[in-house]
Amino acid sequence: MRKTTIISIIPTLYDGGAQKFAADLSFGLIKEFDHSFVRYNSGEQEYDHAGAVIDLDVPKRQTVFGKVRRQWQLLQALKKLKQQEQATVAISHLLMPNMLNVWSKNNDVTLCVLHGEWSVRTGRSKWLDYFVGRSYNKADHIISVSHYIKDMFDAHYKLPNPHHVIYAGIDLKSVLKKAAAPTPTTLPESYVVYVAGFRPVKNHLQLIAHLEGYLKTHQTQLVLVGDGPLREEIEQSIRDKELTSHVIVTGNLTNPYPVIAKARASLMVSSSESFSLVVVESMALGIPVIATDCGGPREILLPDWKQEVTLPCQTEYGVLIPKPDQWTKDIVPQELERLLANKERWQQLSENGKQRATYFSIERSEEAYTTLIKDITAELKSI
Template sequence: MIVSIILPDLRPGGAERLHVNLAEEWGRSGVSTEFVLRNAVGELLNHLPASAKVVDLKAARVRNVLGPLIQYLKESKPDAIIAAMWPLTVFAPLAARLAGYQGRVIISEHSPLSIAYRRHGRLHQLVMRASQRVCYPLADVRVAVSSGIADDLASLSGLSLKQFTVIHNPAALGKVNANAACPEQLSGRPGPIILTVGTLKPVKRHDLLIEAFARLPASLGATLCILGEGPMREELEQQIDRLGLQGRVLLPGFAVDPGPWYGHSDLFVLSSDYEGFGNVIVEAMEYGVPIVSTDCPVGPTEILAAGQYGALVPVGDAHALSQAILAALTEKGDQAALKLRAKDFAIEIIAQKYLELLAS
């Protein structure tokens, strides 16, 4: 079986990384993958399975992707396609219909679109809703990576909730290395290590996390590590300087393998305004790291079972976040329970669910 994975690019986002991991897992079952990219750029290009092919549609803008995609489907005829992230999730089934494509068409959404695009204006909202209403039914399966996203998509598109299938992200990779060396930046620090992982962009609210961290007692001797890269680096560096947190808040950049960072941290914190799922929460749980998260729409509360596996605090509340961090650092967490919960999102389980959809 040949499966084509249609993505904008392979920059290191959550959706991009999980598809690379799925391709690697499928390869063990004899399934070949082709990454069909609007633009073949991104750090993850260097981390694809050796058997995976890359197809560059060379579409400068999203609206230019339809023609090259139709041509690709006519020529390559893969057994199935998976398209992720709107608007590719409407272009892909439309291209498949126009190309006379006979294989399985699966689309998957990884973000609560009504929130992600709410500031783009009424016309954009109307176009998004109309495109979903027309093109979603052209797909064989519509996947949402959380129940909250399924609810959001049903509301936006006007389709029945029953027309969406929820498959959580395969965020537990089973590659925990308890003996991994401590990253040099964390080595020798006397107090607790607080970690977050994510692109440095506004929705992740790293500014809120830094503000919450500044409220912790200095006697705690804690270090905050923000692992990731993105457009807000300069702004965050200025905030760190303004609050006098130099040397206590670290911005090491992007890490291909964040495992050693999880393995040598005492607490993981997610401070986002919204998430589609929250892969990094599962990644931290797999290492038994206690969790504090904003109760943001839509993924964290599903992963943490409404607070059973970690603390949930109101979105945008630096004081509540600071208090929850302090409480979590003084409590003894149940590592075994966290690791067991992470297994619900194991890649072998999720990969098999997708294969069942592909083969139906």
């Protein structure tokens, strides 16, 4: 009997949480289905994945007209490919693949996965967002990686499509294995870590400003793992505040897990986060988390995520604090000191975090996607 044919549409198989999740998910999908990837931007590096990779060989363009023309060419190429592969279900990740997926629909069932605010709306113009909404209206199913993203999408577009929440699970075994590797850089004896791209939404500058006094009066240092457009400004801020001996910038690390695993705490101070793999990964490694209440982290640290709480909130699994635009002067150093000074509390959060992280395993995601696809195919057979 011929297996159900599934294709996953993704820009690349590297350089992003959505790409990493799609790659990890493929190992579960290929157990039950005939699965392959379709990508339109090739690269030298790929995350480990299962299934063939089909490249849509449409060259990149530089001009505005050329970019529009390329999207049309990608659309036609994808539509032809779906016919050739006789795809039953097409799963797309991120905004542009979602648009290509729904507009190239043949006899396939389209599943559009929303990984963040950018997957929901462009923010560039009302007309463009109107087009995005009309496009999503054509999707057979929509999947959000958190209730935060689902609620945002539903409030924005109010579409009748079936809309599911399936968390973007992590490969816990892989994280633990990689964490056992040697540290890729020299580390201080005591430090807290923040793993995030150097972009405005991640609030590195505010974090450094609020921790300046703490870092100068304590033996604990701050390690920043990441890179991005704000790196030069962040490093200048570190020099201006005379924190060069207190803050370490590692740049991007292929394997950040040994650094996380040896930290005393993991910080996540974004203004908006659709889910936050880093929060789950830190918990899986037994490192207590202090995170802003900015979307996804609430659902990780507070199982009853609709519950009204007063911030800062010491949950069973970590610490939720307000977003940076609501910070009081001492809130971050106070919560950090409270966590690190109480060894019993630290140990309890470490153990609870490991347990909680299993709820967000890639195996649970695989099971949810497999069940959904089997339900879809069973419905098609009954028609």
